[in-house]
Amino acid sequence: MRIVAAMSGGVDSSVAAALLAEAGHEVIGLSMQLYDQREGRVSFGSCCTLDDLHDARRVAAAIGIPHYILNLERQFDEQVIDNFVREYRRGRTPLPCARCNSELKFDALLERARGLGADAVATGHYARVERRDARYALRRGLDAAKDQSYFLFSLTQPQLARALFPLGSLTKPHVRALARERGLPVADKRDSHEICFVSNDDYAAFIARRAPDSERAGLIMDTDGRVVGRHQGVHHFTIGQRKGLHLSAGRPLYVTAIDAGLNTVVVGPRERLARNSLAASGVNWIAGTPPSSPLRAAVQIRSRHVAASATVRAEGVSGAAVEFDEPQSAITPGQAAVFYVDDEVIGGGWID
């Protein structure tokens, strides 16, 4: 099979490419150039920099596959960066990696891959795709600590049909060992944990640069409606945040709500973060159609959240209502609510 291996220059995608090449497939390494790398421009973040692209090239040479770099700056800007800024300005907390997966890696990149005669795009995600008769299922990666299925909830059947995740049944330590065994130059390279296009995790500065009018002073209120402080822009906050509030109160206060329209941030004690339910839109059902009856599932609301038991009801074609058995803390609009049955992703949507 001719396969495109999406290569970021990190150890995961490098090993994924290596394993496929060893299995005898015709592998083409493609790296995405997502932002302008010319000298003199503001240097972006923590992944897919010039150095990372060079790493990807070196790995491709080491494993003996051709390597090309595709300029997807425009698509990345339109589909990921734009959305990121808009969401924060609306008082929501975006999940750019999930959008990159569904709009770039398994859309724009997949399209280019097919143009090159490739049948699939392989990535280094810790997740598993399985074919069951005519349908594809998406499962968590075997390594629970590294599982990235949460970020793949938006993949549709046609996308899953052309997705390969060679690392899905491996653990991270094993993957590093495989890289070392093969003498890959990135075997000991640090993982990137931040959003790739933001340096030093300073996303507030990033947003202020992109949209200077985001820096608008507003009020911080408590849950009784009293003003307790001021802020410099709602994009500095996320639900459940405690740091950076600069408030002096008897006890710890957390962001419980953000109203971008009123430019107001609401804070309260920890208990006020708990909610029993959420509504989701833009829901993707992995099987392709919504379930006709309510579903018992474990619902995960953040990448580092332990999925909690809930009842999930489809609403229309792209909505869902989730009722948790136990209250959950800091349900955050803009994040994804992903529904699991055992280790299988049934669907997911964007939290309202």
Add this chain to the structure above:
Amino acid sequence: MRIYFDHNATTPLDPEVVEAMFAVCRDEFGNPSSVHHYGQRAKAALDGARSAVAVLIGAEPSEVVFTSGGTEADNLALRGAAAAAAETGRRHIVTAAFEHEAVLNTVKGLTRAGYTATVLPLDASGVLSAGLLREAVTANTALVSVMHANNEVGTIQPIAELSAIAHEHGAVFHTDAVQAAGKIPVDVRALGVDLASFSAHKLYGPKGVGALWIRRGVRLAPVLTGGRQERNRRPGTENVPGIVGFAVAARLAASRLETESSRLAALRDRLEEGVLARVARTEVNGARGCRVPNTANISFAGVEAESLLIALDLEGIAVSTGSACSSGTLEPSHVLKAMGLPSHRAQSSIRFSLGLANTEQDVDRLLEVLPGVVDRLRSLTPQPAGSNE
């Protein structure tokens, strides 16, 4: 079996060049500046090389300065001439928008150092209008730089006419002849230029060596400072093996210029006509009647050039498009943009540049493979706006 259609990017070494360089590497290691026997031998090799290059371009050997390549020659010409003109008070430079980045970025650097520049636009023909130059040159113009043949579309510029205009106003005229040498006759006297840049690796010589021809009497401030090599115009111990390689390549180029030109023109026409006939919605970029014999720049409506290039590479056929930036991705050719082509057209253009090794079979193989590749790309991607021309 791979096919190489990217000779304007670089060329393989002629076997005679390899032999000559190897012999020099092994046997003539002396520093040409040394007084003793070893230096004399190296110096002799250098002198012989200089003569050979001078013959290719119709020059006196003493007017040839060896450099590390075309880019350095351009830098020396532009910065050297601009600095020398400072005494005359002239601070204006004229160039053209389709020049190689070695010229454009050097001119940009000069504007940051207090010079002013006029960058002339092109039209769809890819041939600079003498009238535009005439309007732009003034009594304040120190230097005019226009390339002899363009690397992307292959169009040949009316250098004799342009240099005359520059001289009417007392300006120095430089031409980047890197893509012309070896493909068409380059006679620096007939062209009437004052400075001309050359690069060995475009004519089956080695990379890392080139030359600047400097007409006797033209004043140039050196760009590199150091010793006194190349008559004090370009310091540094000479790259004797590279220079000898350059000379052998130059001699060979001169000897086969005529026959190769007609052979390449026929092959190029076969390729070009074949593509236009077999692939729908294709168009040649640049005036077809006014080009070096080996180059065809063709746009394929509704196709991303980047994808087409990769797809052809996967079929074993090497072509190019635009110019590579530091990351290795492709930016749309500034040359096509300078010719006023809309960006969707610039982004669907491929350059085919033929050379010595190419045969009719190579062209026919391309014609066999290309339609299917283009069809697949067109069927999978949504047609970009404005692609119906």
